Amino acid sequence: MKGKTRSFCAPPLPLAMLALALLHAHGAAAQNAPADTAWIDAPLTLQRTPQIPETIPQAEHGERPSFIEGDRLSGRPNLETVVEGNASLRRGDTAIRADRLEYYQPDDTAKATGNVHVNQAGNTYDGPELQLKVETFEGFFNNVRYAFLAGGHGDAPRIDFVDSNVSVARNATYTTCRREDYPGWMPAWLLTAATLTTDTEENVGVATDARLSFMGITTPALPSMSFPLSSDRKSGLLAPTFGYGSTNGLEWRQPYYWNIAPNRDATFYANLMSSRGIDTSSEFRYLEDTYHGQVRVDYMPSDTLRDRERWGFWSQHNQTFDPKPFGLDSLSGSLTINRVSDNDYWRDFSQTPSLTTRLLTNQAALDWSKGDWSGEARALAYQTLQYAASPVTPPYDRMPQLTANYNKYDWNGFDVSVGLDYTRFHIDSAYAPTLNGIAQPNGERMVGNFQISRPWVTPSAYVIPKLLLHTAAYQLDSPLASGATSITSTVPTFSLDSGLVFERDTSFFGRAVRQTLEPRMYYVHTPYRDQSQLPVYDTAANDFSFATIYTENAFSGNDRVSDTNTLTTGVTSRLIDPDTGVEAARLGFAQRFRFSDQNVTLPSGTAVTDRVSDFLIGGQVNWSATWSSDALVQYNIDTHTSTRNALSLRYAPAPQHVLNFAYRYSADTTTTSDDGTRSIDLSWQWPLSDLWDGNSQGPTPKKTPGRWSAVGRINYSMRDHDLGVGVVGFEYNACCWIGRIALERQVSGVTTPTTRLMFQIEFNGLASVGSSPTSSFAQNIQGYQSVHSTTSTSSRFTNYD
Template identity: 75%
Template sequence: MTLNARRRYGPPLPLAALALALLHAHAALAQGTPADSAWIDAPLTLQRTPQIPETIAQTERGERPSFVEGDRLSGRPNLETVVEGNASLRRGDTAIRADRLEYYQPDDTAKATGNVHVNQAGNTYDGPELQLKVETFEGFFNNVRYKFLETGGHGDADRIDFVDSNVSVARNVTYTTCRREDYPGWMPAWLLTSATLTTDTEENVGVATDARLSFMGITTPALPSVSFPLSNDRKSGLLPPVFGIDSVNGIELLQPYYWNIAPNRDATFYPTLMSKRGVNLGSEFRYLENTYNGQVRLDYMPSDTLRDRERWGFWSQHNQAFDPKPFGLDSLSGSLTINRVSDNDYWRDFSRTPSLTSRLLANEGALNWSKGDWSGQARALSYQTLQYSLSPITPPYDRMPQLTANYNKYDWNGLDVSGALDYTRFHADSAYAPTLNGQPQPNGERMLGILQISRPFLTPGTFVIPKVQLHTSAYQFDTALANGATSATRVLPTFSLDSGLVFERDTNFFGRAFRQTLEPRAYYTYTPYRDQSQLPVYDTAANDFNFATIYTDNAFSGNDRIADNNLLTVGVSTRLIDPDSGVEAARFGVAQRLRFSDQRVTLPNVPTVTDRLSDVLLGGQINWSPKWSVDSTVQYNPDERKSTRNVITARYKPADYHTLGVGYRYQAPTTPTSTDGSKSLDLSWQWPLGDLWGDASKDAGPRRDKGTGRWYAVGRLNYSLQDRALTDGVVGVEYDGCCYVGRIVLERLTTGQVSANTRIMFQIEFVGFASVGSSPMRSLSQNVEGYQPLHQPGQGPSRFTNYD
């Protein structure tokens, strides 16, 4: 089981701050790719128990036999063995090859000279002279060229001293993950040089002293100490700092610290200095146990000069599974969610926090249970609503509490039986409560029960499903309604009949064999009329008109309105299925409702539905090949002879890191004089720039040794054709330099905001070492459909990947 989170903070890093950031690149990286720290938008993984290392345990090493080979062997039994010519010695996960090899059995020492090559659990070392105690892996290696299996990092050292099978100390050493090119004068794009480099493969960490980092000819001053991972595992330490300049915050300096407490617990601290506002102290703690998991985040600013007050935000999520389960239950679980901030302006002033996505902050505690055919929930739900005078919102009702029980029994003497019981107390601030018949809706309690019985008649080519449903509800209000009532009841039956046919045939289109289906369907539903205009609307909204809702018995979601229906929905669909793989290559459908009487039950201030024929719904989806797909839905009004809503999207993805998507959306105004219509064009892409002018010679594969030296364009534009303005935009370029990735992304988002938020994000990722800058990965992943991160994380290689 894994617990995933994404780091999504940090102001933009100006280009001029790169050199300063490199000076502070004390890199302590977290789970993800080796270059993905806890501060970057990459998934972190907590584990319940530590992973078992693939290297052989020290106690087992001496028990394994040694194998010696070569052209000429000499020596004395049980004393020494001398091998000359293609000499090799292998024990467990260690292999030594050289021109000459001397092995002394009494102290288990091997001396190798001439083209010495050592492979220790996939890590390799090459040089002219080696002395090593094979069992304990103690010794030294002169003039070494080394390479680590996990990261692909490599370099040269004057000498490496092996302390044991896990720890080694290199002198006058270099380190890089750039692919080595064997030609005179080759220099990697980035290179770490240090006086000493201590590596610990058990802790998966390397520590360099008196270190200098060179990138594209720019070298930092000497750093006292730099640490970095030797694998994808998390480690504690300072993360790269983030710098930025903002017109509101001033100069920003953020210095995160990551604490790898245990394999199933970690914490991140991220103090931020804002020259115009003050200091914001942030922290996050995460945990994962066998029966529970969660995370807690707290941000605190003691004094914010922008608002002249203290500011804070608190976000917490906890999930619990109870074992053993009481009362003979099959399952019992709980969850607790807390989202709170100090004031209504928090969502505008702190743009990179969890509250950015919503002005409705849910606070919920729930207990879920199941036993046999029964299941249920007890929960309490309330919202903190962040109001803004220029854009007020109506919050949903709090549910304090809600108790539910559900029953489902299938194929009981041929019948499917289900039932639901629900008790909810609804509460809202009267200042923001919706109105009903000219006055604010009262808070109150609602009890409801739903019983449903159906008898399916199924054959391979037909289905007929009659169903009856009884919906009962009772209300008790805190204050009287407009008609003076303080309570109300409602009992409504519903009958429906769903039926359809399925025809199949083998056919060919465009030289390709398919199995084609023809599936006509008819759905009739009847619910008598009951006056519900005096009932409040606590949790009910009109269903969207689409293929998912057209074959349903109620025009509303929720339980405060039950539509009086006397209508028949008819439709037909056809599918093209690949007979070999079963993949659906295309689907087309059309459906329409025929109303035999007016729908008189509506939401407040919505007129009665009198049209005998609904709009025609047409849809099509084509997935002709894995490379491209088209999806379209059209809502056509036959009376006005025009469409009222069109949605069409197309996507082309011929290879990894090649994706192009385009979408067109049109929504007609609800009335001739209203302005609630919209017409927009959406374009997203990720594409190697060289391919745009025909340079497609390099393979842009998922691993770091493919697609090297390529520029990639990436972005998404949402343009309002009605307003002739850009609504949202994310545009950037990425460069894959094999051992480093550079990204520059400009983001302008207005969704959910009163005004547009614009920022530029700049990042350089040194693969296998560190990253500096403000990461755009979260923005790209959320906005560009099908986006693939360069050097995306994968499973670490086995020691047998590099087996001698």
Template identity: 45%
Template sequence: MFRSDLPITRYLLALLCLLMGGAADAELKLKVSPLLQDRLTAQQRAAAPSFVEGQRMESEIGIGLLAEDDVEFRRADLVLRAQKLEYDQATDTAHARGSVRVNQSGNVFEGDTLDLRVDAFEGSFTNARFYLLSADAHGDAERIDFLDDTRSVVQNATFTTCRREGGPDWVPAWFLRATTLHLDSEEGVAEAEDTTVRFQNVPVLGLPAMTFPLSGERRSGMLSPVYGADNVSGTEITVPYYLNIAPNRDATLYPTWMSERGVNYGGEFRYLEPGYSGLLRVDYMPDDKLRDMDREGYYFQHRAGVSGAYGSLGLNLNISRVSDDNYWRDFPRASNSLTQRLLPADVSVNWGQGPYSATARVLRYQTLQVSDAPIVPPYDRQQLTARYAEPNFGGFDFSLDGDYTQFTVDELALTSQSTANRVNADRTVWRGALSYPIRGAAGFVIPKASIHATSYQFEQALDLSSYSGSLNGLSADASSATRTVPTYSLDAGLVFEREASYFGSAYRQTLEPRLFYTRTPFVEQGYLPNYDSAAQDFSLTSIYSENTFMGNDRIADNNLLTVGVSTRLFDAERGAEILHLGVAQRLRFEDQRVTLPGGTASPEGLSDLLLGAELNIDPRWHVDSAVQWNDRLGESERSTFSMRYNPSPYRVVNLAYRFQRAQSETSEDSELINLGWQWPINDLWRDWGEDLGPGRGQGAGRWYSVGRLNYSQTDHKLVDTTMGFEYDAGCWLGRFVFERLQTGLTTANQRIMFQLELVGFGRVGVDPLQTLQKNIPRYQLLREQTTSPSRFSNYE
């Protein structure tokens, strides 16, 4: 044995030689090796070198050592500090006394005495305090028993995520007290026995046992109850249970008790495989007191795909069904797929290989009819499509499409307003197109020719006795019809560029004129039923299209020239687009004669003028607007304007204005103003907060205002409303939100949501987060763990 007051470097050398069997070439340089990963095994830890510092040290080669005064012991991901350390090399056991502090992979433990087997990380701590990195939580304990480097048992413990402040009498805003607390950092979960949760030092929850997460890892167990109240269902209590079936499968059961209606039994199952994925959601409510009947709804989505020598094959299913026509009104917060009035059962199989592709599809709708707002049900369809497309065949682009569809209508979904001209049919469509694109750096020219051939076979003969147009040789009770329509077009454009300077900044500006001419001769089509055609949205994109209708039942006769020009402004340094302005107008040389049923033909002459502008001054601002101007009337037919201001995280304002003039004498103008926001109220007294990074808010003690207002200028009233406040106290969050959803001309669903979130522990109350995320674009959660913290983020 030897004893010395040599410098620290010599102590390090002596200890290293002792632990490594006296190797003369021992490496003294401290470095990050492949062993130092976020989780080390006991074997990796045992193979790592050890380092010790202290004011006094005694050691015996092969036996152990004694270090005193400001002792520091390091091995791999373990740092141990104490006033006195006895290390037994034979048992790999450390006995530490006096201000003991252990940092193990970022988790910190402090106390009076520690006995620890270092590599296995087995031992005990008395009168201890702990800090858990993954949960950013801490607490006190009478005793901590380490089972290994990921599991421990804490006796008479407290647990909180509130930052420690003040002296020994400080009480956190919330904390959990348990007689026994089992911590498992590998599973990311804590199990507590004989627990009490206190908020503002008032007991709010007491349970004989409970489980809660220490990280974002999934685990089976009861989730926090969700409470609610509205004017339709009364008081609501949902008690969800989560099942972590496998890493790629899970399920959630969410029975909900409604004081005015009964109990809704709901569940959701999700799965994800390399070749397929899907989701199934089912709700069942026996004997709903609101309607005096059983209610149910389900939603199933499945996606699958496989690739091989014979191409790629895909399967898509999207099926929604509910029990009755009022489901969308009475369950406004069900999944979006169940709150629509047209519920699809859509099944398709897709195949593709090279230029060939094909699809088989079956689509059935459930139409939810209500007496005060009936809708026209769409046709169900069974469809086969095939396509051959060769994008560059000797400089030509060629495509050929075939489409065979059976159209049927659900007689039960028809109303007195939708029975006219409803006839089932089989329709066959062939579309061929040939173009020769010529593209260059300064512009493009694309001549194109296409043909559209259609044949119909009707289930019952058409009644055309009152039709005033030409029947193309058909009888007044025809049971079949054919139609062939050719189309010719020429699309040409140029791109000019120049260097420009505005307001002292350098830009690159473009000028892009474009001409588009299309010619489609008139072919009588008014006698044909309309199965899937609709008017295209008149925009700066669709104005350069050959057909003003979508679908295959109406091909517009056109002899028109579209003239347009756009200019774009790019930042000379960053290359970002700052400004985009566009204007376009059609010159029709002949009156359009083909229309949709009940539609109005476009007259000869100039069309409405389209103007569009998009502005991105900097990443904080985005402005987008479009105007459809009727020069004959001297007024706008349609106008849209949207603006977003997003200067920093948790600060966003969205403003949108939409105006649509009535298209017929029986309809009304539509004018809507939409305002949504998330903004710190503390800004009013110039408390700007701080950027703590994604998902961490902007500091404790801050209020946020959140909301969305949808106002109808036509009706002079708010249609949908969401307004509320959020408070960030650092270790807990409070949310208070009011929501009003319009469910009919004179009916609305209203509810108040209040939620208390104990950060890192759980949420209690009515959850408004889904409502806020759906209604406020760019809304950000005040607490959202984006990445798991590394042990190096708490490195010593």
């Protein structure tokens, strides 16, 4: 049978040797702590309160009845009972079956011989001879084969039961490989130990004089090794991770996990980099009823590559206040701190949050609500990590910002909203933008946004007229080019939104659907007000898209309100499943007509004079769970060319089967040439066995052992003929162990891309060795699903067998 032979599951011999060498160098291992990943990848799996299983009080143990069955029963009342042939004894969560069973009532001892099977709360034991005190579960089992409820199993010449939770096996073996996957019982990996102590209550196993055999290669003896019996967290050393990067060189990372409480834990790291030195890290996480958060500190006393001290600090805290003061409906707060020692930190250390951004946010905020009012008080500052080859223009700090919002719906048929904002803006003068030939000054801004609308809405039509008033007042630290230190602005706006909705039942390609036709007209009129002297603190031009074409203002932020006299027309058609309401397809068209020039611009901008905008065409199809597509075309009717195209396709016929394709084009509007930006993005996760043995997975893939999967993403610039972000790797699912290898290329605004080689072997239920690439796969591949263990665990109902 395919996928069942040992040779099919075997990796190349060097992988086995490398994995065993790492395990031996590690010594002891304590697994399944959730911190064996970078800060940004670690899931918060803390519990607010411990889960305590229901147990029978000790005082009631003697009151539980015993049920004895068999072909032939004999004995003396209240002294002994002998059962021969299909003998069984049950009490509580313990069941014993055997060919012959002797039960001595005075000391509550059961002796069983011949095909003995014991099920104790789902943990099973099989062998020829058992002696056991049933109530306390004290005794021994000779030549036993055992299987724990959590999934691991093995055998031993003798196992001693200390109580219902703790047992000690002599000269024991342990593995999570399934016997049915390895004919002749030659598991891929096998742990042997002089003693194997298991505690099912603590879900931990401890092996002494332990050796791990993997694909025929055995490690030297480890004095002691601990491992989990389930996925619960536990304190101890984690398996080390290693990797190679073009900047840091060879990396060896050794974590230690401290399971402080069900709702608190900590992880400590020692990271050796051959090109830099030793970097130490610590993480602390907490979860309470009204607050939760996490803190991380990295410290490198001496970086030999940069010849300096390096450090990083990241902290996030969120809290709700209860009872709520001042009669508020809600009050919550948050604190975020992200700081590093220098500008190069983001590109030197790949295991930190600074890899994802060069603008590190530092913020304290307090949010409140009461009735129709809500608001926020916050202080926001950025640490900008500059790099000469790719400089970043930092945003303004907001120190502080106070907002208040009022929203009242259906007030005598009207919707009313008020938005108030006070902000003090600050930026280093070296990065201040210019305004009318001088550096823009720091200052304060007070904004008021007032809206009132009267919606008329029916199932088939709607008309929504709206009046808006935007006011802004600035108090500046230094004079503007005009000499003023204060300036105000008031801009009114009128808009009218209207649309119709038509429906009909029809069918496409033999599928019954409900089709809609939704024409829409949106008129906006904003008179011109000169705003060229106003500072620009948080404002940018909106991108032209379906998300912004039906908006009043051509800018985001509060420093500019565009003078507008436009009519936007569009139509959308949807195909909806009449039974489920799921949207199977959507197609939309939109275009904006301008009746006068737009003269309000950002600094160095030019007036918009086009009377007719580009034509937007967009569609999305989710015809089935297997295929989906999305497309957008922005077409310029004057030049008869498209200025932007985007097409994406996704094929996902089954779990762990996904192909993604995207093509993007954006014209260069600064030139008349057709030298735009074109890129192709391809990502995938696909079992290779589907290609070479015809093992079609169908809607539910078969979890066969020894299955290779290809995983990767390639982003290619057709104009520059250059590979951008890229990751290519393979996963090997071999029943009770998983191998992963990947090569990653990252481009984060630097002139020289960085590369990383990641390699991991995961022994299901025991340990994982190496640097896991799964977080990189998840970030780069839409729809990626991690390959998990195929080892099946027993049901908690197996104690009723």
